[in-house]
Amino acid sequence: EQQHQHDTPISRFQNYLRINTAHPNPNYTAPVSFLTAIAQTLNLQIQTLHFTPSKSKPLLLLTWPGSHPSLPSLLLNSHLDSVPAESHKWAHPPFSAHRTADGRIFARGAQDDKCIAIQYLEAIRTLKAADFAPIRPVHLSFVPDEEIGGLDGVAKFAASEEFRDLNVGFMLDEGQANPGDEFRVFYADRTPWNLIVKAKGAPGHGSRLYDNGAMENLMKSVEVMTRFRAAQFDVVKAGKAALSEVISVNPVYLKSGIASGDGFAMNVQPSEAEAGFDIRIPPTVDPELVRKRIAEEWAPEARNLTYQLIEKGPTRDFRGRPLATPTDDSNPWWSVFKQAIASAGGKLAKPEILASTTDARFMRQQGIPTLGFSPMTNTPILLHDHNEFLKDTVFLKGIKVYESVISALSSFVEISE
Numbered sequence: 232e233q234q235h236q237h238d239t240p241i242s243r244f245q246n247y248l249r250i251n252t253a254h255p256n257p258n259y260t261a262p263v264s265f266l267t268a269i270a271q272t273l274n275l276q277i278q279t280l281h282f283t284p285s286k287s288k289p290l291l292l293l294t295w296p297g298s299h300p301s302l303p304s305l306l307l308n309s310h311l312d313s314v315p316a317e318s319h320k321w322a323h324p325p326f327s328a329h330r331t332a333d334g335r336i337f338a339r340g341a342q343d344d345k346c347i348a349i350q351y352l353e354a355i356r357t358l359k360a361a362d363f364a365p366i367r368p369v370h371l372s373f374v375p376d377e378e379i380g381g382l383d384g385v386a387k388f389a390a391s392e393e394f395r396d397l398n399v400g401f402m403l404d405e406g407q408a409n410p411g412d413e414f415r416v417f418y419a420d421r422t423p424w425n426l427i428v429k430a431k432g433a434p435g436h437g438s439r440l441y442d443n444g445a446m447e448n449l450m451k452s453v454e455v456m457t458r459f460r461a462a463q464f465d466v467v468k469a470g471k472a473a474l475s476e477v478i479s480v481n482p483v484y485l486k487s488g489i490a491s492g493d494g495f496a497m498n499v500q501p502s503e504a505e506a507g508f509d510i511r512i513p514p515t516v517d518p519e520l521v522r523k524r525i526a527e528e529w530a531p532e533a534r535n536l537t538y539q540l541i542e543k544g545p546t547r548d549f550r551g552r553p554l555a556t557p558t559d560d561s562n563p564w565w566s567v568f569k570q571a572i573a574s575a576g577g578k579l580a581k582p583e584i585l586a587s588t589t590d591a592r593f594m595r596q597q598g599i600p601t602l603g604f605s606p607m608t609n610t611p612i613l614l615h616d617h618n619e620f621l622k623d624t625v626f627l628k629g630i631k632v633y634e635s636v637i638s639a640l641s642s643f644v645e646i647s648e
């Protein structure tokens with residue numbers, strides 16, 4: 232039966248997955264054309280925005296107008312790009328969107344996050360077919376470069392006049408799968424920092440023992456950071472916090488040595504050494520304390536160390552508050568969202584902080600309440616992994632969930648006290 236249906240929610244999902252938008256050279260033209268064509272069939276308003284002079288990083292913005300255009304709107308966000316895939320390590324090619332007999336659809340982006348892009352649109356298709364009309368405007372943004380930090384995507388969009396004109400009251404962005412049967416929801420991300428520590432020291436013969444070599448200076452630094460890492464991890468291991476609630480510090484590269492031929496001069500102690508770290512800061516931590524720790528303990532000048540700290544996005548909103556969206560009755564959007572999940576027959580897990588990072592931080596910076604949500608239950612967490620897949624039944628159930636969520640969020644009118 233399925234084989235005879237060439238234009239279904241599943242086939243549209245598969246066709247979207249077949250567009251290779253993996254870094255380092257994501258094709259942004261093809262997905263924008265593909266989604267534009269769908270938007271035309273749904274009679275949505277269509278805009279393509281550019282925030283780079285070369286116009287190579289389009290942002291597609293769709294609008295379903297509301298009957299009360301002056302009310303704050305709902306924004307549904309997803310990113311166009313994906314991380315690279317090592318094809319030869321996959322059971323099915325990562326841009327084939329191959330569907331197995333048991334319904335698993337394999338593709339890079341199946342979970343992260345092309346599912347939600349098509350689910351938003353399919354939910355709108357169903358709602359329109361049922362003559363549902365939103366009170367608030369509903370906007371959909373399909374953005375470039377999330378996987379590389381979003382600086383030419385959401386960061387510029389969130390700061391733009393076009394964005395201000397949307398008068399966004401609430402945003403939904405991507406979340407993460409759950410192997411269990413509850414829907415996960417995320418009220419904050421951790422902020423990513425890159426730290427590069429550089430050591431200098433006296434060079435010398437490989438046989439000599441002396442103080443203050445570059446390697447020794449760097450390794451002391453690595454030791455101190457490793458101890459901090461272990462202490463944070465112990466808190467998690469003791470069950471006192473989730474992984475996403477502590478600071479993570481992970482070394483990602485080490486660089487030193489005097490090149491010689493195909494290898495290194497083994498009897499020369501080098502005069503320079505360098506290490507790179509991925510650091511993630513939860514919203515509960517004062518970032519200033521981490522900056523201080525880096526300067527005083529991890530890379531002190533006194534040990535001949537210098538460092539470069541690249542903070543990839545904000546840690547506080549424009550009022551100086553942590554980037555976290557309230558998930559209690561103080562946030563009317565939360566209550567409506569929660570109720571809509573229940574109406575769709577779903578169970579909601581306890582709201583979490585996301586261990587990684589999404590575009591949501593730039594919206595929270597603007598003070599816009601934003602939840603991370605990808606309706607994937609009974610699904611292994613495969614984002615950025617080999618053999619990323621999503622089951623057809625899970626994908627279709629997600630459309631139903633969004634029908635409930637989009638209709639509820641776009642039609643509630645806040646009762647002011």
Ligand SMILES: CSCC[C@H](NC=O)C(=O)O
Pocket residue numbers: 377378379380381423543587588589
């Ligand atoms: C430097 S921002 C990188 C954003 C990226 N997002 C998804 O994986 C992440 O590493 O969490």
Ligand SMILES: [Zn+2]
Pocket residue numbers: 310343344377405
């Ligand atoms: Zn993602």
Ligand SMILES: [Zn+2]
Pocket residue numbers: 314343378614615
């Ligand atoms: Zn990702």
